[in-house]
Amino acid sequence: MGRATPVLTTKRLTLSAPRANDADVIFPFVHGEPGRVVTDMLLWDGPASIEELRDYYEKYVLKEEPDSVEFGWAIRDRAGAITGTPGRPLGSIGARLSIPPGAAEIGYYLAPPYQRRGLMSEAIRTVVSYAFDEWGSSSVRAEVFTGNEASQRLLESLGFRNVGTLPEQHEKRGETVDSYGYEVAPGQLRLGSE
Ligand SMILES: CC(C)(COP(=O)(O)OP(=O)(O)OC[C@H]1O[C@@H](n2cnc3c(N)ncnc32)[C@H](O)[C@@H]1OP(=O)(O)O)[C@@H](O)C(=O)NCCC(=O)NCCS
Numbered sequence: 109m110g111r112a113t114p115v116l117t118t119k120r121l122t123l124s125a126p127r128a129n130d131a132d133v134i135f136p137f138v139h140g141e142p143g144r145v146v147t148d149m150l151l152w153d154g155p156a157s158i159e160e161l162r163d164y165y166e167k168y169v170l171k172e173e174p175d176s177v178e179f180g181w182a183i184r185d186r187a188g189a190i191t192g193t194p195g196r197p198l199g200s201i202g203a204r205l206s207i208p209p210g211a212a213e214i215g216y217y218l219a220p221p222y223q224r225r226g227l228m229s230e231a232i233r234t235v236v237s238y239a240f241d242e243w244g245s246s247s248v249r250a251e252v253f254t255g256n257e258a259s260q261r262l263l264e265s266l267g268f269r270n271v272g273t274l275p276e277q278h279e280k281r282g283e284t285v286d287s288y289g290y291e292v293a294p295g296q297l298r299l300g301s302e
Contacts, residue, residue, distance in 0.1 A: 110172075111170060111172065111177065112125075112170070113125040113170050113179050113180070113181065114179070114238065114242075116181070116234045116235065116238060117186060117234075118186070118230040118231065118233070118234050119186075119230065120185070120186055120187075120189060120190060120227065120230060121183055121184060121185070121186050121198075121227065121230055121231055121234075122184045122185075122186040122195065123181035123182070123183055123184070123201065123231060123234065123235070124181060124182060124184065125168055125170075125180070125181065125182070126164075126165040126168045126180065126181075126182040126197070126200070127165060127166075127182070128162050128165050128166040129162075130165050130182050130197040131158055131161040131162035131164075131165055132158070132162075133196060133197050134161065134182075134197055134199075134200075134219070135155065135158045135161050137199075137219040137220065138152075138154040138155065138161070138217070139154050139155055139156075139157075139158075139161075140154070145220055146217050146219070146220065148280075148281075149217070149253060149256045149258075149259065150215070150217060151215075151278060151280070153280075153281065168180060174207070175206060175207050176204050176205060176206050176207055177204070177205050177207065178202065178203070178204040178205075179202060179203050179205070180200065180201075180202040181200065181201050181202065181231075181235070182197040182199075182200060183197065183198050183199045183200060183201055183216075183218065183227070183228075183231050184196060184197055184198065185198055190222060190225075190227075198218060198219055198222045198227065199216065199217050199218035199219050199222070199227075199228070199231075200216065200217055201214065201215070201216040201228075201231050201232070201235055202214065202215050202216070203235050203238075203239060203248075205239060205243045205245060206245070209243055209244035209245050209246065210245065210246055210247075211245065211246060211247045211248075211249055212239040212243070212245040212247070212248045212249070213248070213249045213250065213251070214232065214235060214236070214248060214249070214250050215250070215251075216228060216231065216232065218231075223258075226300075228262060229262065229265065229266060229300065232262075232263075232266055233266065233297065233299060233300065235248075236248045236266075236292060236297050237297065237299075240294045240297070245294075246293065246294070247291050247292065247293050248268075248291070248292050249289060249290065249291045250263055250268065250289075250290045250291075251274060251287045251288075251289060251290075252287055252288050252290055253280070253285050253286070253287055254273065254285070254286045254287065254288055255285070260288065260290070263290045263292075264290075265298070266292065266297060266298050267292050267296045267297050267298040268290040268291060268292040268296075269290065269291060269292070269296075270288050270289070270290055271288075271289040271290065271291050272288065272289060273286050273287070273288055273289075274286070274287045274288065274289050
């Protein structure tokens with residue numbers, strides 16, 4: 109039997125597989141000039157059209173390779189306390205978990221209206237706990253552009269540490285960018301007061 113993307117819940121959020129109609133809500137936050145506050149910080153430049161995003165969500169399946177499994181979750185307003193609509197998507201988080209368990213890697217974004225309320229802290233804690241407790245990962249890593257202070261502060265507040273500038277550079281909209289590696293091991297994750 110195939111694997112399924114697990115549903116994870118926190119106090120305010122549900123993390124579950126994306127659905128086609130999530131595109132209607134998420135598209136304006138990741139497209140074009142207004143979306144750049146988000147997409148400038150990601151390797152992904154955002155979708156060219158709403159159809160592209162809808163199609164991507166509709167066909168979403170977890171990615172299974174011989175040496176890894178990659179889950180992509182929509183971050184949702186669990187009970188409607190944030191947006192008035194239970195299940196409404198607010199952003200995204202993904203994790204690549206290695207087989208056999210070793211280092212895991214995460215990537216994430218949140219739509220600007222919902223930032224600075226501790227929501228990504230909640231989402232990352234639950235995904236990292238999943239990696240450690242359910243998958244047996246030995247560490248969880250994130251790659252952060254050197255200019256992305258918000259994400260660096262976020263990871264540091266969760267107990268990740270900066271392991272230095274990574275050797276691999278990326279091309280982002282025609283410019284070369286450097287990234288810091290961030291890493292947390294079991295026992296180092298700050299669980300907060302949830
Ligand atoms: C980075 C990002 C995910 C943060 O999400 P968030 O839900 O706003 O983060 P939280 O509210 O959980 O923040 C936790 C802590 O991180 C730090 N932080 C978050 N955003 C910050 C900002 N804009 N500037 C400085 N520190 C910030 C703060 O210490 C914050 O705690 P505080 O609000 O009590 O001061 C969000 O800004 C985002 O999606 N940005 C664009 C995409 C992106 O950068 N993705 C990550 C790529 S590596």
